[in-house]
Amino acid sequence: MLTKDTAICIRATDFSETSQILTLFTRATGKISVIAKGSKRPKSAFDGPVEVFSYGRIVFSDSTKEKLVTLTEFEQQPGFANLANNLFALNCCLFGAELVNSLTNEHDPHPELFDGFLRFLQNTNEKQKTKNEKQKTLSLLILFQLTLLREIGLQPILSYCVNCKNNFKTDWPQTYFSSSANGLICRDCEASFPDKIGLTKNAANCLANAKLIAETNEKTLNEIEKILVRHFTEILHKPPKMAKYVLRS
Numbered sequence: 208m209l210t211k212d213t214a215i216c217i218r219a220t221d222f223s224e225t226s227q228i229l230t231l232f233t234r235a236t237g238k239i240s241v242i243a244k245g246s247k248r249p250k251s252a253f254d255g256p257v258e259v260f261s262y263g264r265i266v267f268s269d270s271t272k273e274k275l276v277t278l279t280e281f282e283q284q285p286g287f288a289n290l291a292n293n294l295f296a297l298n299c300c301l302f303g304a305e306l307v308n309s310l311t312n313e314h315d316p317h318p319e320l321f322d323g324f325l326r327f328l329q330n331t332n333e334k335q336k337t338k339n340e341k342q343k344t345l346s347l348l349i350l351f352q353l354t355l356l357r358e359i360g361l362q363p364i365l366s367y368c369v370n371c372k373n374n375f376k377t378d379w380p381q382t383y384f385s386s387s388a389n390g391l392i393c394r395d396c397e398a399s400f401p402d403k404i405g406l407t408k409n410a411a412n413c414l415a416n417a418k419l420i421a422e423t424n425e426k427t428l429n430e431i432e433k434i435l436v437r438h439f440t441e442i443l444h445k446p447p448k449m450a451k452y453v454l455r456s
């Protein structure tokens with residue numbers, strides 16, 4: 208049976224001189240591993256070799272018996288050309304792809320996450336020709352990471368203290384984030400959470416009110432991204448590979 212879907216490539220490896228093995232994140236089917244036979248030939252049904260972030264309509268043969276699905280068509284849309292010229296933006300998008308790959312299961316659809324990931328790639332690509340592109344890229348990555356956590360059912364609690372349930376207030380003298388609690392912890396409760404990290408006022412305000420993230424300064428964004436990297440490291444039981452390329456710069 209042939210299935211049609213829309214896909215973003217999140218991993219591409221060579222299988223032979225002419226074929227590739229791809230991990231595709233699709234809108235209706237979720238993550239799938241496919242073999243694209245002949246994709247590296249000059250003329251193929253895939254509009255040329257498939258690369259990470261290739262995006263478009265696909266057709267694949269859906270056999271539940273076989274783990275590896277055969278890709279029969281990939282109608283590639285004009286991609287995200289600006290990413291190739293900006294290493295930081297490219298690394299942020301690769302980090303996003305790594306997290307999608309690590310935190311979703313095959314054949315487990317997440318259409319809202321697919322839309323969020325596509326928007327993240329499109330917006331990041333567009334922002335590379337504007338001022339403050341690094342601040343914008345980092346804020347887009349953080350907002351995508353929060354979307355990802357929500358869509359996979361791990362939404363952190365950021366509007367009140369997870370322990371005592373008191374609503375977050377901007378005049379809290381100190382606010383913490385704890386991975387084990389999956390959210391914010393107030394000063395009165397912090398002693399019970401050895402893994403907590405103290406937040407600056409700006410970072411706490413941004414986490415409690417995500418609308419502020421797009422406009423906040425790069426220093427605060429770096430602080431939030433460090434916390435999210437630690438959080439993803441706890442969730443995955445290992446540091447994400449791309450994290451160091453995003454935090455280093």
Ligand SMILES: [Zn+2]
Pocket residue numbers: 368369370371372373392393394395396
């Ligand atoms: Zn509390």
